[in-house]
Amino acid sequence: MKCYCLYFACFLIISFSSRAQNQTARARPSSNSKTSQSAGPSGNQSLTVKTDSLKMAMNDLKSSFNSLFGNKRDTISIYISNIEYDDNNLVILKDDLKKVKGVKAVNMQYKQSAAMLDISFKGKSAELWDKLPIEARSPFKLVEAGDYNITLLYKNTSGLKQ
Incomplete structure (x- = not known):
């Protein structure tokens, strides 16, 4: 190429x-x-x-x-399972993602206890995850990190309704 x-x-x-x-x-x-x-x-x-x-x-x-x-950005998808829509840790994660240098937009979709964040960022997903503060990363377990996707598991599942 x-x-x-x-x-x-x-x-x-x-x-x-x-x-x-x-x-x-x-x-x-x-x-x-x-x-x-x-x-x-x-x-x-x-x-x-x-x-x-x-x-x-x-x-x-x-x-x-x-x-x-020129100036093409990649879209990185973050999939978070076992989380409620109004969870405070999800709000903190979204806010901290918006503060990361190089992030242009953060869009969220939610369905059946799973959140999908689409982030416009020029770089790889591991770089984006590493730039987040510890407070934003600690409530989540990193399951998978590809080039343009991250899969997270929410550690605190006690608030979910079964």
Whole structure:
């Protein structure tokens, strides 16, 4: 996958640099004045034109990469079983998740003593779990932590109605 991205990046650099050189070639004066420009101190103008075209190509490449790969966040799902909707520890966990640096949004769904939290976070689930304070993590037992999901078991099940 990395090789394909590298080939794609090289292709974009080549295509944008040739496009930028074509644009600057149209803006240049005729070839007769070009030979007179290359002599003396004004010979640096052709070099500046080439560097300008390269700068334009790099700016085009940057904007293309930003539009393709820019600022995408991952959604991490946290599944908590055996917990009531109005449990204080669930409220504390949600509030502390919102305070973690890099978290954009926390959405919750609840069904049959299970809560599902969807968190917009750029990173892995273990990183997010480790950034939480001990007070928020201690009421829960970590059952599983994948790349984009966490499964928790609520330790205090005495308040649940069977």
